[in-house]
Amino acid sequence: MIRVLGMMSGTSMDGVDAAMIETDGVRIGGFGRSAFRAYSDNESAALHAALGCWPGDPGVAEAADISIASHAAMAADFPDAGLIGYHGQTLAHDPQGRGTHQAGDGALLAKMANRPVVWDFRSEDVRQGGEGAPLAPFFHWACAGWAVGQGHLPPQPVAFLNLGGVGNITWVDPAAPAPEAPGACLAFDTGPANAPINDLLRRRLRRSHDQDGVLAAAGRxxxxxxxxxxxxxxxxxxxxxxxxxxxxxxxxxxxxxxxDADAAATLVAALTGAVAAGFRWLPQTPATVLVCGGGRRNPAIMARLAQDLPCDVQPVEAAGLDGDMLEAQAFGWLAARVMRGLPTSGPTTTGVPAPCCGGRISYPRGQCGFFPARP
Structure with a gap:
């Protein structure tokens, strides 16, 4: 087991999550300290201005600098981490066309943090014909196994619903021997989640989000x-x-x-309707849907999910997990996995033809390269 720092800045672009995890890239030995660094208004504006842009486009270099500087500052607060998993900032994602673009140079971060960094998790999956997303599903399998072992969940299939800027769902069977095993995982993006709601609040009311779902609850x-x-x-x-x-x-x-209120309520209904529409693809109805990401803190979203879904809906904390830090922890776990050459995605999570080990490894002295997939 090694101590890994995972860091994530999602499509909501509100800041950087950082979380420690102890793992061998298969099992979860334990969870450690976590922290959040909010982006300033100027940083957030610069990141939003670069959305949809590709390397070399105006604004991309500034977005990359913001990502590296903010993540390096966070890494300095976690000196006990022997390895860092760095997702970078997604600016564009077009797996059927130009590929995927996460701004931020992990090799530079490795030098600044003076520790090995695993980064660029998505490109290899896309290169091999996958969607490059979502990448948390294999970690969800590990989380389900951990929660069963801790007595938080029964040993039966469960779903993790992550509501960040975009929504994604993972159906997992914790009894499967490995996340890439047949029948272990099925994952896909459900549709837009918090991003349209946050954009509405930012555009109309100059707020970052609908605090406690108050606006949506007041609308129809x-x-x-x-x-x-x-x-x-x-x-x-x-x-x-x-x-x-x-x-x-x-x-x-x-x-x-x-x-404002009716628009927010409509976007909430669109979010939950998209999740419900995705249930047609699940192998079987899960016993529980565990909601993580910022969406679980919006009572209007949680109430509507309970209304629209055919099973129990709970925040992921019900399984003993931290819904704010799950994605950051995921990229720490995935970093350990990449170091061992284990698959980080598979046919039923990203559509890649065969289990794939993505990610680049950069060392403080500038040595880096793709770690080969396990045969």
């Missing part, structure tokens, strides 16, 4: 807009599948004529 969802949204061909596409943050860009104009 426009069922016609939600129904039209759910007719999008995305929902009929068989998983695995992944989304770019702005793939449903027409949702914002659709709610523009509505009041």
């Amino acid at each position: 969802a426009d069922d016609a807009i939600v129904a039209d949204f759910l007719r999008h061909p995305w929902f009929d596409r068989q998983p695995p599948k992944s989304l770019d943050r702005d793939q449903f860009a027409d949702l914002a104009p659709a709610v523009e004529p509505l009041t």
